[in-house]
Amino acid sequence: MAEPASQVVVYMPRARFLGLMALFLGPAVAVYTALSIYPLLATMGLSAYSTDQTGGYHFVGLANFTTLFTDTDWSKPFWNALRNNVVFFLVHMAVQNPVGIALAGLLSLPGLKLKGLYRTIIFLPTMLSVVIVGFAWGLILSPLWGVAEGALKSVGLGSWFAPWLGLPSTALVTLALISVWQFIGIPLMLIYAALLNIPDELVDAARVDGLGHFRIFLHIKLPLVLPTIGLISILTFVGNFNAFDLIYSVKGALAGPNFAADILGTFFYRTFFGNQLQLGNPTMGAAVATTMFFIILAGVAAYLLLLQRRMNRYAF
Amino acid sequence: MPRQRVQTFGVHAILIAYSAIALGPILLVVMNSFKARNAIFGAPLAPPSGQTFSLVGYAKVLSASHVGLYFSNSIVVTLVSMFLVLLFGAMAAWALTEYQFRGSTPLALFLAIGVMVPIRLGSVAILTMMRSAGLNDTLIALILVYVAQGLPMSIFILSEFIQQIPKDLRDAARCDGVPETRIFFEVIAPLLRPAIATVAVFTVVPIWNDLWFPLILTSSDSTHTITFGVQQFLGQYITDWNAVLAALSLAILPVIAIYVIFSRQLISGLTAGAVK
Numbered sequence: 001m002a003e004p005a006s007q008v009v010v011y012m013p014r015a016r017f018l019g020l021m022a023l024f025l026g027p028a029v030a031v032y033t034a035l036s037i038y039p040l041l042a043t044m045g046l047s048a049y050s051t052d053q054t055g056g057y058h059f060v061g062l063a064n065f066t067t068l069f070t071d072t073d074w075s076k077p078f079w080n081a082l083r084n085n086v087v088f089f090l091v092h093m094a095v096q097n098p099v100g101i102a103l104a105g106l107l108s109l110p111g112l113k114l115k116g117l118y119r120t121i122i123f124l125p126t127m128l129s130v131v132i133v134g135f136a137w138g139l140i141l142s143p144l145w146g147v148a149e150g151a152l153k154s155v156g157l158g159s160w161f162a163p164w165l166g167l168p169s170t171a172l173v174t175l176a177l178i179s180v181w182q183f184i185g186i187p188l189m190l191i192y193a194a195l196l197n198i199p200d201e202l203v204d205a206a207r208v209d210g211l212g213h214f215r216i217f218l219h220i221k222l223p224l225v226l227p228t229i230g231l232i233s234i235l236t237f238v239g240n241f242n243a244f245d246l247i248y249s250v251k252g253a254l255a256g257p258n259f260a261a262d263i264l265g266t267f268f269y270r271t272f273f274g275n276q277l278q279l280g281n282p283t284m285g286a287a288v289a290t291t292m293f294f295i296i297l298a299g300v301a302a303y304l305l306l307l308q309r310r311m312n313r314y315a316f
Numbered sequence: 317m318p319r320q321r322v323q324t325f326g327v328h329a330i331l332i333a334y335s336a337i338a339l340g341p342i343l344l345v346v347m348n349s350f351k352a353r354n355a356i357f358g359a360p361l362a363p364p365s366g367q368t369f370s371l372v373g374y375a376k377v378l379s380a381s382h383v384g385l386y387f388s389n390s391i392v393v394t395l396v397s398m399f400l401v402l403l404f405g406a407m408a409a410w411a412l413t414e415y416q417f418r419g420s421t422p423l424a425l426f427l428a429i430g431v432m433v434p435i436r437l438g439s440v441a442i443l444t445m446m447r448s449a450g451l452n453d454t455l456i457a458l459i460l461v462y463v464a465q466g467l468p469m470s471i472f473i474l475s476e477f478i479q480q481i482p483k484d485l486r487d488a489a490r491c492d493g494v495p496e497t498r499i500f501f502e503v504i505a506p507l508l509r510p511a512i513a514t515v516a517v518f519t520v521v522p523i524w525n526d527l528w529f530p531l532i533l534t535s536s537d538s539t540h541t542i543t544f545g546v547q548q549f550l551g552q553y554i555t556d557w558n559a560v561l562a563a564l565s566l567a568i569l570p571v572i573a574i575y576v577i578f579s580r581q582l583i584s585g586l587t588a589g590a591v592k
Contacts, residue, residue, distance in 0.1 A: 012496075017417075020496055024411035025423070028404040028467050035464035036430050039438030039445065046440060103334060106327050114328075120579045121335040124342065127575050129525035131547045132567045136345045139560070147344065147360045181337070189583070213323070234432075242434040245527040249547055265436075272440055273532075282440050289437045300432045 040293070046286035057283075064287035074284070080259055081267035082295075084172055088263055089240040091176035092183075097232055099180075100187030105217045107188075108195040110203075119192070126185030130245035137178045138250050141165050165250065168260035175261055179246055183239070187232040194228040195221055234303040241296055244269060264292050342568060349373055349561035356557055373562030377549065380559070382537055383566060386545035390524060393455050393541060397462040398520045404463065405470030405515070406508055410500050412471070413478045414486070430468030435461065439532055446533055457533045458541070462526075466519035473518065477511040478504065513578065513585030524571070542567055 012020070047064055049057040068074045103122060107115055125133060141148050141164055149161040164174040198221055206216045244265030247255050253275045255262035270278070272285025347363055348356045355368035362368070377383055412424050435442075442461060443452075451457040481504065489499045530544035540548065546567045553559045575582070
């Protein structure tokens with residue numbers, strides 16, 4: 001990043017230079033500060049207040065957080081949502097990223113035909129709205145339509161079918177897999193780009209030594225794209241701990257059955273806006289958002305410390 | 317070499333199988349949206365034929381909801397946001413990479429926070445601000461939020477692109493005495509066109525597809541975006557399968573059309589940096 005100071009800076013009068021920077025940086029910094037950073041800080045500030053019946057705000061310090069973590073009415077749904085969110089994330093890490101990496105490995109094989117077509121098709125779901133994807137899968141898995149059941153029957157596994165989205169034991173994992181289906185394009189493309197970046201000489205040398213494609217991938221290419229694997233892991237983490245749309249559109253704000261699919265995003269929405277069961281509570285909503293912020297911050301910090309020790313310029 | 321043949325065959329078999337998994341659900345929805353109700357349930361996997369073809373679902377969607385309006389709202393919000401994200405993002409990226417000054421590194425880090433921290437977490441305060449500014453339930457509110465949301469990523473991507481532009485170009489312009497603003501707008505900005513695809517994938521597609529902010533910031537029909545409008549429609553007509561499938565297809569088909577037209581640019585934009 002460090003570039004030699006431009007000569008312009010040296011020759012230009014100070015006032016003019018400041019004017020130029022204000023022109024170039026002003027709009028971006030103003031919009032970003034006013035609508036991204038300020039609301040984030042204001043939300044954190046609000047989490048230290050509570051409201052009374054008259055609508056007045058009172059400073060309560062960390063009381064909202066104590067309530068959130070320990071008062072059963074709040075802590076039960078909170079820990080449930082957090083636990084579910086961890087499961088949601090682990091399913092992505094266990095399925096989306098390995099499958100995405102494997103597909104990227106296949107697509108980057110030298111001389112593969114129809115590469116472009118496969119890429120286009122596999123990335124397609126990633127372009128669609130989560131809402132659309134959620135509803136479409138809801139229909140497909142619905143016992144009313146029977147498409148999923150019919151498909152399983154045709155391969156002799158009809159007895160395996162269950163209304164997965166409706167059962168408390170399977171709803172969350174099913175939703176996570178729908179999300180995996182949609183977003184597999186992201187790890188696929190990032191890893192694919194990183195694999196293309198590997199110098200041909202390395203791969204050629206290994207081929208001369210008699211290594212097959214699979215072992216080249218495992219022992220040479222994979223270690224070289226580790227920084228990108230770290231990047232997709234943190235992108236997945238941030239995306240998952242901020243997810244909302246899919247579960248809201250398939251399951252509604254209550255993330256049923258019996259909150260089995262509730263994650264932090266839906267819990268935050270219910271707390272802030274209210275729903276059939278409770279009134280909206282902006283200050284508790286702010287406390288939930290602040291907690292989510294610190295969870296995401298912890299993830300990002302861990303990533304920067306552990307995986308990104310050597311700052312690698314990451315390639316898209 | 318039979319072994320190599322077997323390998324190639326295996327690779328294609330896996331990729332074709334996964335392509336079917338990726339495409340199947342979308343095809344199934346679109347295909348059935350053109351069928352009569354009996355055929356949707358009787359033979360879900362059959363393509364529409366002369367007897368089963370029906371547009372009753374589309375007629376329902378078009379009469380019962382303002383799809384046209386939702387589309388135009390989405391197009392306005394997405395295009396205006398995209399324009400501002402690209403313009404402000406490119407100007408900021410240029411200033412941060414080209415002119416080193418005291419504070420440019422902290423400023424770059426400040427702007428980078430938004431790459432990782434989702435703007436959604438500030439929703440409580442954003443709603444209060446929009447209400448007090450009288451912008452609640454307007455497209456302007458959505459545009460402002462989306463520009464703030466898209467800027468950090470676009471600055472990051474555009475900085476990478478700007479660094480790849482040869483130094484000689486601006487130096488030559490400077491020797492000719494071209495003012496700094498014109499160097500940016502007339503020399504640099506046109507060279508950033510290939511970056512538009514990358515920025516689009518990472519910032520514009522999420523704007524088009526967003527449900528959260530329309531849900532929070534808009535309430536009346538006249539400000540619904542297509543994603544939110546379809547979501548509301550689906551919730552109301554969930555038992556009318558023709559209408560549901562048609563609404564889903566109406567939301568899917570334009571995205572697929574644009575994606576297919578631009579997929580080469582989009583994918584090369586995604587893998588940009590790899591092809592040096």
